[in-house]
Amino acid sequence: MESQESNYEGDYESLPDFASFKTHMIAGAAAGLTEHCVMFPIDCVKTRMMMLNPDPKAVYRNVPHALMQIISNEGTGNTFRGIQAMAIGSGPAHALYFASYEKLKRLFSCSETGNSSVSSQAAAGALATLTHDITMNPFEVIKQRMQVYRSPYASCFDCATSVLKHEGFKAFYRSFPTQIFMNVPFGICHFTCYEFMQNQLNSERLYDPKSHLLSGSIAGAFAAAITTPLDVCKTLFNTQQCDCVTNRKTKTNVIGIANCVKIIYNCKGLKGFFRGITARIIHQTPSTALSWSVYEFFKYFITYRQQAKCDGFETSTRIGRVCAQSEYDSWR
Numbered sequence: 001m002e003s004q005e006s007n008y009e010g011d012y013e014s015l016p017d018f019a020s021f022k023t024h025m026i027a028g029a030a031a032g033l034t035e036h037c038v039m040f041p042i043d044c045v046k047t048r049m050m051m052l053n054p055d056p057k058a059v060y061r062n063v064p065h066a067l068m069q070i071i072s073n074e075g076t077g078n079t080f081r082g083i084q085a086m087a088i089g090s091g092p093a094h095a096l097y098f099a100s101y102e103k104l105k106r107l108f109s110c111s112e113t114g115n116s117s118v119s120s121q122a123a124a125g126a127l128a129t130l131t132h133d134i135t136m137n138p139f140e141v142i143k144q145r146m147q148v149y150r151s152p153y154a155s156c157f158d159c160a161t162s163v164l165k166h167e168g169f170k171a172f173y174r175s176f177p178t179q180i181f182m183n184v185p186f187g188i189c190h191f192t193c194y195e196f197m198q199n200q201l202n203s204e205r206l207y208d209p210k211s212h213l214l215s216g217s218i219a220g221a222f223a224a225a226i227t228t229p230l231d232v233c234k235t236l237f238n239t240q241q242c243d244c245v246t247n248r249k250t251k252t253n254v255i256g257i258a259n260c261v262k263i264i265y266n267c268k269g270l271k272g273f274f275r276g277i278t279a280r281i282i283h284q285t286p287s288t289a290l291s292w293s294v295y296e297f298f299k300y301f302i303t304y305r306q307q308a309k310c311d312g313f314e315t316s317t318r319i320g321r322v323c324a325q326s327e328y329d330s331w332r
Contacts, residue, residue, distance in 0.1 A: 023306070024099040027298035032094025035291040036086040041067060041079035042283040047147040049276035050235040052267050058149035063279050082146030084156045089139030093132045098295055101128035101191060115205060121195050122188045129187035133179050138172035140179070144238040175237035178257055182230030186223045193219035194292065207300040212293045220288025224280045229273035231280060233260045 036043070045066040048058055057073070060066035070079055104124035105114030114120050142159045145151060153159035163171050197215035202208045236254055254260050264272045 021099050021103060023299055023302045024102045025095040026302060027295045028098030029091040029095040030298045031098065031291040031295035032090035033087065034294045035094075035287045036090040037083060038290060039283055039287045040083050040086060042279065042287075043143075044070070044079050044081070044147045046231075046276050046279040046283050047144050047235060047239075048149060049279050050232050051148065051239065052236060052264065052272065052275075055149050063282055066279070081151065082143035082156060082159075085139040085142040085146070085159075089136050093136040093139075094291075096135060097128050097132035100131045101125060104128065105191075113205070115195060115199065118192055118195075121192050125187040125191035126184045128191075129183045130180065132187075133176065133183055137176050137179055141172050141175065141238045144235060148239055175234045178230060178234045178237055178260065181257065182227050182234055185230075186227045189223035189226065190219050190288065193222050194288075207296060209293060209297070212296045213289045216292030217285045217289035219292075220284040220286075221281050223288075224284035225277065228277045228280050232264060232273055232275055233257060236260055236264065 042063065045060070045063050048054065048070075049060055049063075049066060051058070058069075060069060067079065101124050104127055105117070105120050106112065108114070108120035108123050109117035111117065114124070138160075141163065142156050145159050145163070146153055146156060151159075153162060194215050197218055198205065198211060201215060202211035237260060254263060268275065
């Protein structure tokens with residue numbers, strides 16, 4: 001019996017396809033919801049610090065100063081404006097993100113796990129990012145418009161209907177080319193770096209919270225740093241209709257990546273492409289660590305339940321006790 005229990009720890013990397021895809025979707029949805037909701041105030045700061053021409057009352061020295069200013073001048077609730085859009089969009093988007101990645105890395109590598117093929121991981125990460133961004137882009141637009149200083153929208157629903165009425169459906173995907181241009185490299189760096197760190201720290205691919213946390217944080221920081229210029233471009237696309245985003249004398253919309261890059265350079269120079277880089281790294285490092293930790297935990301827990309039922313251990317209290325003991329042993 002003890003040997004059966006210990007074997008479950010390694011089995012969650014190689015479930016049958018019919019079981020694993022569903023497991024990865026559930027675990028991915030849980031990871032996305034947790035990541036975005038917990039880190040939302042930092043995401044709000046990142047959006048504001050990337051604005052090209054912010055209101056004088058919304059100019060911040062650093063992340064702690066920004067949080068203090070927003071809370072003291074606007075209230076704590078303003079650090080969570082737009083979180084409803086994230087809560088609705090991040091679940092299905094991350095479910096597709098992780099499930100697609102897990103499925104594709106196995107398919108491309110023609111192996112049971114795909115853990116040792118960097119090219120397969122990179123290709124799977126790129127395609128998984130596409131599925132994520134197609135789902136998430138409209139919610140990202142709503143979220144960022146709610147986050148700007150003195151946002152004119154009363155709620156996420158008000159924002160969505162206003163954008164649809166005055167700018168059309170295409171406004172929800174105006175930043176999509178830049179989003180893809182940014183997130184595909186991010187996804188490639190993110191997944192390959194995470195897999196590399198796991199091969200170094202957890203080569204047997206057991207459920208190990210410490211290694212998932214550390215690998216996720218390093219992967220998030222690395223990917224965030226090198227894709228910051230594209231995140232600045234995306235923010236400009238998503239928020240250009242709001243006050244103080246671009247020069248008020250400029251009446252034309254920002255259209256195309258080249259036009260966006262030109263405006264940022266003319267307005268702020270090269271340093272403009274790295275506005276908010278500290279906030280982005282501070283946001284992504286714990287976000288990615290949290291996301292992978294939650295994802296790996298749910299993947300392990302759900303897999304354990306499935307394996308236990310197959311082997312006749314259907315008592316939920318017993319399953320929960322063994323999982324809790326395993327997690328405690330991993331952290332000890």
